[in-house]
Amino acid sequence: MNFEILHVFLHNFMNKNHYIAELIAQGEHQQLDFKFEVSDSKKIARTLSAFANTDGGTLLIGVKDNGHIAGIQSDEEYYMIEAAAEMYCRPKVQFEAKEWNIDGKVILEVTVRQSAVKPHHSPDKNDNYKAYIRVKDENIVAPEILEMAWMKIADLNGTHLVISHPVEKLLNFLDVNPYITVSQFRKIARINYYTAKNILSDLLAIGSIGYQLTDNKIVYGRIQTQN
Numbered sequence: 001m002n003f004e005i006l007h008v009f010l011h012n013f014m015n016k017n018h019y020i021a022e023l024i025a026q027g028e029h030q031q032l033d034f035k036f037e038v039s040d041s042k043k044i045a046r047t048l049s050a051f052a053n054t055d056g057g058t059l060l061i062g063v064k065d066n067g068h069i070a071g072i073q074s075d076e077e078y079y080m081i082e083a084a085a086e087m088y089c090r091p092k093v094q095f096e097a098k099e100w101n102i103d104g105k106v107i108l109e110v111t112v113r114q115s116a117v118k119p120h121h122s123p124d125k126n127d128n129y130k131a132y133i134r135v136k137d138e139n140i141v142a143p144e145i146l147e148m149a150w151m152k153i154a155d156l157n158g159t160h161l162v163i164s165h166p167v168e169k170l171l172n173f174l175d176v177n178p179y180i181t182v183s184q185f186r187k188i189a190r191i192n193y194y195t196a197k198n199i200l201s202d203l204l205a206i207g208s209i210g211y212q213l214t215d216n217k218i219v220y221g222r223i224q225t226q227n
Contacts, residue, residue: 020100020107024067028137031057036064037072038080045088045122050132050139052093052115057134059110071105081110090121090129118150135213143218145197146211149204161202166191179214179221
């Protein structure tokens with residue numbers, strides 16, 4: 001097989017069956033993000049920290065939002081990612097990077113695992129450090145309740161939950177409704193915000209409930225288990 005034929009074979013293989021092509025075909029989602037280039041380490045730090053604070057994820061650099069492969073200068077992009085992870089994530093985020101050459105264009109694949117040490121903070125547009133989470137294809141600021149839950153998970157003494165009347169009200173509500181907001185919880189249980197956030201953070205910490213983004217707000221519900 002001469003070089004020219006081999007090149008055609010690889011071209012067809014990469015376009016149809018390559019691991020990166022399969023990723024791109026998924027489109028952006030909670031664990032996948034595309035970046036045409038990295039021009040701001042502080043901004044990309046928000047994506048890295050959000051992945052680490054949530055379920056982990058993969059960042060493909062050199063890919064446009066529509067999935068078109070543009071390619072990059074991999075050395076420069078790698079150093080921008082390294083600066084984001086080490087200088088602008090607190091604590092720093094661990095990542096793995098791999099370079100792919102597809103049809104003569106270089107893509108940098110950056111993989112971040114879910115962190116066991118949460119939260120990781122990164123700077124917002126005003127350089128204020130905040131904890132971000134990844135919800136669908138967005139990086140959003142973590143709610144105070146979730147940060148409280150992370151602190152309780154890290155507490156060596158564990159979380160002690162009392163099955164009080166408000167807790168019973170909440171669980172009964174979630175038996176017949178998919179999710180609840182903080183204000184709904186306060187209303188049905190007749191409690192103040194301080195009590196509500198402590199109960200919700202307790203339940204998050206022990207894994208009894210989860211969170212999701214619905215109608216541009218964080219809501220809380222039962223964790224869906226797969227049979």
